[in-house]
Amino acid sequence: MRSYKDNKGSNIAIKIIAGIFIVLLAATAVLAFAKYRSERVNNEAKTQKEQVKETPTPAKEEAKATKEPEASPEATATLEPSPEVSASPEANVGSDEELTAEEIKDRDTETGKVYLTFDDGPGENTNEILDLLKEHNVKATFFVIAQDSGKYDDEYRRIFEEGHTIGIHSYTHDYDQIYASLDSFKEDVTKMSDYIYNLTGYRTLFYRFPGGSGNTVCNVPMADCIKYLNENNYSYYDWNAENGDATGEKLTPDQMVERVMSEVRNNRNSTVLMHDTISKRTTLESLPKLLTQLEDEGYVMLPLTKFSKKVQQVKAETVN
Ligand SMILES: [Zn+2]
Structure with a gap:
């Protein structure tokens, strides 16, 4: 027959194992989400690059660059840039x-x-x-x-x-x-x-x-x-x-x-x-x-x- 003390000990062990399991589960979920985010951002960046390639005029390309500087939600905030915040013609010397x-x-x-x-x-x-x-x-x-x-x-x-x-x-x-x-x-x-x-x-x-x-x-x-x-x-x-x-x-x-x-x-x-x-x-x-x-x-x-x-x-x- 197991003593009260034994029962208490095994309860604590179960709790510890359950705790470790929950932590592992949470970590897996966080990693999976991070991977999904990074793939999505990469895809968006790729699409943008392709769009820019389709418009080979300097004026158009610069406008696009001004309108869509990053593949981030903040991009919409710069839809109406003032001259003060726009890139200078010398800036953004890219590849x-x-x-x-x-x-x-x-x-x-x-x-x-x-x-x-x-x-x-x-x-x-x-x-x-x-x-x-x-x-x-x-x-x-x-x-x-x-x-x-x-x-x-x-x-x-x-x-x-x-x-x-x-x-x-x-x-x-x-x-x-x-x-x-x-x-x-x-x-x-x-x-x-x-x-x-x-x-x-x-x-x-x-x-x-x-x-x-x-x-x-x-x-x-x-x-x-x-x-x-x-x-x-x-x-x-x-x-x-x-x-x-x-x-x-x-x-x-x-x-x-x-x-x-x-x-x-x-x-x-x-x-x-x-x-x-x-x-x-x-x-x-x-x-x-x-x-x-x-x-x-x-x-x-x-x-x-x-x-x-x-x-x-x-x-x-x-x-x-
Ligand atoms: Zn004149």
């Missing part, structure tokens, strides 16, 4: 897999690159310019202003969707208004950033000063404007070649081509200033010849990317 063909070419080509840029649009000539660029399989950069009539909404979208770089060239292009004070400058940049974002879903960080960064019409010290752009991760681009369509010289299309070619041949890399507004019809007329000539002479035409060397009249690095 080859994450870069577009243009970005790789921009990064890997040392000299002979030509960045065609069109300011002040979109306008009457933009669609035809886009047609020509498409025909030549060339991507360019459009520094746009606001066209509140809504008449050119499709053109903003087309620029973005066809893989060209879209950048801010101010909301109003009214020097007196934009450059009246630092506050009005900031307001103009923010307003145009939102304007482009609302039409394309893309938060651009490419900027071109109306009149260039070396303009003499700004009432605010240019250093203050540059400081604001630097602090908010914008990169600004001036030019070192132009076709003369804003000089009032009334050049013929052939003369415009010659102007560009003579300047391009003198630079290691060229950022070419042109305009796609209605009054610049000659620019459109000169484009087929210009594109052919640049191709024939072996230049690589690219949109501005995070790898482009910035042509700046007033250098950003000089401003702290």
Whole structure:
């Protein structure tokens, strides 16, 4: 017959075994859950990577990267990023897999690159310019202003969707208004950033000063404007070649081509200033010849990317 003491002892042993069993069971459950989580996150990341691969345009890819930075639930919180939190064009220098063909070419080509840029649009000539660029399989950069009539909404979208770089060239292009004070400058940049974002879903960080960064019409010290752009991760681009369509010289299309070619041949890399507004019809007329000539002479035409060397009249690095 077992004593009361024996019974007590075996009860304690049963309790200990049961306790160990429960702990083991809990540990197995935790491990199984962790494995399931990690597989799920991996799968989501894989799917995202595949989606990015399907959209090989720089603008689109950057927008996607801004919208969907991580395979985490927090990603939705950055659906409407402000310029303050967006990645700078220099940031996120990823592996080859994450870069577009243009970005790789921009990064890997040392000299002979030509960045065609069109300011002040979109306008009457933009669609035809886009047609020509498409025909030549060339991507360019459009520094746009606001066209509140809504008449050119499709053109903003087309620029973005066809893989060209879209950048801010101010909301109003009214020097007196934009450059009246630092506050009005900031307001103009923010307003145009939102304007482009609302039409394309893309938060651009490419900027071109109306009149260039070396303009003499700004009432605010240019250093203050540059400081604001630097602090908010914008990169600004001036030019070192132009076709003369804003000089009032009334050049013929052939003369415009010659102007560009003579300047391009003198630079290691060229950022070419042109305009796609209605009054610049000659620019459109000169484009087929210009594109052919640049191709024939072996230049690589690219949109501005995070790898482009910035042509700046007033250098950003000089401003702290
Ligand atoms: Zn302009």
